[in-house]
Amino acid sequence: MKTLITVLTLSIVTATPMLAQAASRHVQHSGQQLSNNVTFEGRNIGTDPDPNVRFDLNRNAGYYAGQD
Numbered sequence: 001m002k003t004l005i006t007v008l009t010l011s012i013v014t015a016t017p018m019l020a021q022a023a024s025r026h027v028q029h030s031g032q033q034l035s036n037n038v039t040f041e042g043r044n045i046g047t048d049p050d051p052n053v054r055f056d057l058n059r060n061a062g063y064y065a066g067q068d
Contacts, residue, residue: 040065 038045038054040061048054057064 036047036049036054038047038057038061040058043065045061045064046053046057048057
């Protein structure tokens with residue numbers, strides 16, 4: 001019985017911070033309008049919902065805009 005109580009207590013203590021972080025992230029993004037467009041000198045280079053792809057598009061924007 002002690003083992004069951006210990007396991008339940010540890011799982012609750014571990015899960016509580018994760019649930020709190022997930023809730024706070026949702027609140028932060030709900031007030032923001034996210035733009036998926038990548039522009040360089042007024043030209044639209046591309047659009048993608050993935051932030052990693054947008055990062056790569058920004059990094060290589062000169063190449064995509066024809067400015068090696």
